[in-house]
Amino acid sequence: MSGKIQPSQEEIELETRRFKSTATPELQERLYVHSVYNDIAQHFSQTRYKPWPMVAQFLGSIPDYSLGVDVGCGNGKYLTVNPKLYIVGSDYSTGLLDQAVQLHQKEFNDLVVADGMMLPHESRRFDFAVSIAVVHHFSTKERRVAAIREILRVVRCGGRALVYCWALEQEKSRRGYREGMEQDILVPWVTKDGTTRMRYYHLYKKGELEEDCVAAGGRVVQSGYEKDNWWVIVEPL
Amino acid sequence: MKFLTTNFVKCAVKSCDASDLSFPLKYEECELQLQEHDFNPEFLISMLPRLNWDAVVQVAADLGNTSLPSTKPEGIENNEQLLKDLHSLLLETQIINGKMTCRHCGHIYYIKDSIANFLLPPHLANS
Numbered sequence: 258m259s260g261k262i263q264p265s266q267e268e269i270e271l272e273t274r275r276f277k278s279t280a281t282p283e284l285q286e287r288l289y290v291h292s293v294y295n296d297i298a299q300h301f302s303q304t305r306y307k308p309w310p311m312v313a314q315f316l317g318s319i320p321d322y323s324l325g326v327d328v329g330c331g332n333g334k335y336l337t338v339n340p341k342l343y344i345v346g347s348d349y350s351t352g353l354l355d356q357a358v359q360l361h362q363k364e365f366n367d368l369v370v371a372d373g374m375m376l377p378h379e380s381r382r383f384d385f386a387v388s389i390a391v392v393h394h395f396s397t398k399e400r401r402v403a404a405i406r407e408i409l410r411v412v413r414c415g416g417r418a419l420v421y422c423w424a425l426e427q428e429k430s431r432r433g434y435r436e437g438m439e440q441d442i443l444v445p446w447v448t449k450d451g452t453t454r455m456r457y458y459h460l461y462k463k464g465e466l467e468e469d470c471v472a473a474g475g476r477v478v479q480s481g482y483e484k485d486n487w488w489v490i491v492e493p494l
Numbered sequence: 495m496k497f498l499t500t501n502f503v504k505c506a507v508k509s510c511d512a513s514d515l516s517f518p519l520k521y522e523e524c525e526l527q528l529q530e531h532d533f534n535p536e537f538l539i540s541m542l543p544r545l546n547w548d549a550v551v552q553v554a555a556d557l558g559n560t561s562l563p564s565t566k567p568e569g570i571e572n573n574e575q576l577l578k579d580l581h582s583l584l585l586e587t588q589i590i591n592g593k594m595t596c597r598h599c600g601h602i603y604y605i606k607d608s609i610a611n612f613l614l615p616p617h618l619a620n621s
């Protein structure tokens with residue numbers, strides 16, 4: 258926070274009412290996820306360069322020259338954490354993908370624009386998948402489960418997916434979200450020129466991500482909490 | 495999009511998932527560019543068993559290269575020239591612009607500035 262003006266509680270509540278009265282979940286995601294990321298992509302990307310330790314550890318544990326997908330790869334910061342993997346990164350936001358191209362396209366991986374709900378991949382083709390800070394942007398439980406199911410569809414039998422979502426329980430962070438609070442929220446992003454854009458998030462509560470992974474037809478291998486996020490390693494059944 | 499990735503992408507339309515025709519896509523009007531990468535034989539040797547060779551041959555033919563053997567080469571670890579050719583084809587050949595058509599539903603996807611776009615119009619998104 259570099260002294261830029263954050264929106265007031267009233268402004269957030271007004272926008273939240275607008276969000277809730279938006280006709281369909283698809284339109285909610287278009288207005289409060291996709292268009293926001295396209296607009297803030299460059300600035301956002303500059304703040305997203307450090308891989309989360311759990312994700313780096315997962316990618317480091319995958320055998321050399323495995324094939325993977327990064328669903329919702331954003332600016333592509335996880336594509337090159339382990340240079341011995343070939344990862345096809347995809348994102349709905351062309352703005353974020355442009356950042357990924359500038360940063361990573363010269364390296365051993367590739368990038369495509371795709372909808373996480375309709376991945377352009379054959380079923381069971383990949384050894385692993387990661388989807389980091391993505392599934393929480395789908396605005397209904399049904400769609401979040403469907404998104405996880407689609408990730409699992411492209412992972413081979415015995416392969417694994419790491420899914421990582423923002424937690425409701427983040428007492429230690431400056432945002433102070435905690436148990437008992439509203440889980441479907443708008444989070445402001447103040448751009449360099451001072452305008453505010455609000456992104457939709459579903460804050461996952463303890464146990465909920467495991468539950469969604471099981472509902473999506475997966476088997477939870479391992480799960481945990483890291484820096485305001487819940488993560489699950491899940492395999493297709 | 496790297497040539498290698500053509501082996502890992504198909505039509506995004508859900509009702510095409512079950513059809514063998516939705517992979518590989520048909521590549522047309524493609525502008526190619528060679529982008530240099532470090533030669534890594536180990537990568538190629540590990541990748542070869544993972545490739546759908548028929549799709550490699552078909553996409554190469556779409557792009558005007560009909561010189562590939564029709565069956566997957568074996569024992570490539572001892573064939574330096576073949577490794578170099580595969581390296582150049584799979585990893586260094588970039589499709590900069592072009593179109594990709596699903597042989598099942600006929601939907602056309604575009605590659606612009608090296609990025610393939612698989613987003614679907616609303617009427618195809620939920621089918």
Ligand SMILES: [Zn+2]
Nearest residue numbers: 505510596599
């Ligand atoms: Zn199709």
